[in-house]
Amino acid sequence: MGHSPTKGKLVSLKFLHGFILLWMVTCPESAALNSPISKQSLRGNESDRLALLDFKKKITEDPFHVMSLWNQSIHFCSWVGVSCHRSAKRVVSLNLQAQQLVGSIPPSIGNLTFLSALNLMRNNFHGEIPPEMGRLRSLQYLNLSQNSFRGKIPANMSHCTQLRLLNLESNQITGSIPNQLSSLLKLNHLWLFYNNLSGNIPGWIGNFSSLKILNLGRNNFHGTISNELGHLTGLDLFSVEANNLSEA
Template sequence: MEKKVFLLPFASVILLLHYWVTCLTLAVSLTNLSDEYALLALKAHITYDSQGILATNWSSTTSYCNWFGVSCNAHHGRLTALNLSNMGLEGTIPPQVSNLSFLASLDLSDNYFHASLPNEIGNCRQLRQLYFFNNELTGSIPQSLGNLSKLEESYLDSNHLTGDIPEEMSNLLSLKILSLFVNNLTGSIPSGIFNISSLQSISLSANDLYGNLPMDMCDRIPNLNGLYLSYNQLSGQIPTSLHNCAKLQLISLSYNEFIGSIPKGIGNLSELEVLYLGQKHLTGEIPEALFNISSLRIFDLPSNNLSGTLPSSMCCNLPSLEVISLSWNQLKGKIPSSLSHCQELRTLSLSFNQFTGSIPLGIGNLSKLEELYLGINNLTEYGSEGIVSTSDVYSNGIMLLEVFARKKPTDEMFVGDPTLKSWVESLASTVMEFVDTNLLDKEDEHFAIKENCVLCIMALALECTAESPEDRINMRDVVARLKKIRIKLLM
């Protein structure tokens, strides 16, 4: 039996094709309109545009793909990246942003966006980069961020975010960078965060986080190259597995509640450049292997109970070392003469220890040395081996600033500007802004007398630390002034 073939008239085929094209065009047009509407909603939520760019450039008279800060895919015309960073924008982030379904990169950093992040942002399933740092965002981190399975970089630092870090963020298995420092976050770090094997940098400093770090942390995230956890309330021991993070370049754990000794394995981190472990509770000796890491630039371990001696060859293998900060410990023995090999050294802080002997002559050959703190040890006369006595004056001036402000020149807040000296100088007339609250209390009946004594001591400290050695007060006058202040306090 012969098969019958039914053929549509040619005109019908053309009509059908026209219908399909019309439908597809309409669908594309509607989806593209959703991108435009989302952008216009964002524009409507911006209350101040310091440069006036959005007001003049974001207009429906032109394609949104040509708008400032907008990038579109050339194939389907959908918005894939939005960059409005550092434009002085004020406003809030509307929930309509979630309609940008092809959005891969969102950068609103360095602006003045406030209020909470919309929970709907978790619907932007294509997001790989999220930059909201340096804004004024408040509220908690949306749990929906855990839905962004493709997210690789999350920068929410330098805002006013509160609450816990959501457990759902443990689902971000593509995450490489987690940056939440300088917020008001509380609670513990979700344990699942340490199961994200792709993580390369964790930045959670300056929050109010507590709890312990898992001892096998670096067995789970071996690609970590930056660990920023300073200024929290973390406790327990420093993970012994740190040596398994072979790519670590920076470790910042200062000002927490860690106890125990420094893991010896840290000395095996051949790429380590910066080590911040300043706090109050670490004990034991400094692993000698640390002094063999040729890439080390900053070696900052003040305010602990570290003991033992420094190796005589400590600077022989550290050609890049710029900062040695070991003040306020229990170190003893002689100051190594090998310090002369650290030709890049800018800061040498060994005050408040138990060092004995004389100051190595080679320290005078460190041409880049800017800060030298050797006070409160058992060292012989500074001038006996070529170090002029003005260093003693300077060192004691800095010591006074350290004691009364309860801060160290190498604290992270003094990296760059201001320095400890300029910070105290700027607050010299408002003593309660910088003085250790354990030393001075406004409720004290003798507050006025004590305040005046502190102001006199700070003025003396600033005279000791004048830029030019010729402008510094001599040590005899320092002692005389301190005696007078003491008499005034006891009257």
């Protein structure tokens, strides 16, 4: 079975997690340097605007009235939580952390093809994570933690091969970890803590040589811990506590 991290390590990890978030949100262009500027930039601008408006329509409760600031009086790149590429004017970051929003993510999120950071943590989003998320080929940071997402992890997320951080902790996600996610070789942080995931812990996670954090605790995983996970020599945190694992 796994081991619980020390209190000091948790503090340092939360600081690291916050630092990554701060970098991704305040320096979105740095996270999107490899995104080419499309020749169809004007069409892309309109596609981004419509995708954001579709996202707004899916919000059913907005106690801080964030969405009321998403209006035609200002360019969408100046909407609350939205950051754009300076020259291409394409959305590269959407940060709506802790806004007490209630709603779901529409499939049109996949039209934000320049998006490198999506942070919706600590809200009340529900429904399934749309498979169209797999169209976000530039995505490096995805934080949907502390919501009420249900359903399975979309296998299509295997196309998000630039992902460094995937945080789905504290939701109601079911099913197993899709084998297709073995393509996410650049992952530094994988947080799946406190869901209803089941099946075996895949041995191919041991191929994620850059992984620093692996938190799979408080799920329904069974079987044994693969020896392949021993290849993760750079881990700062490894937790599989409160599962149904057995010793080899």
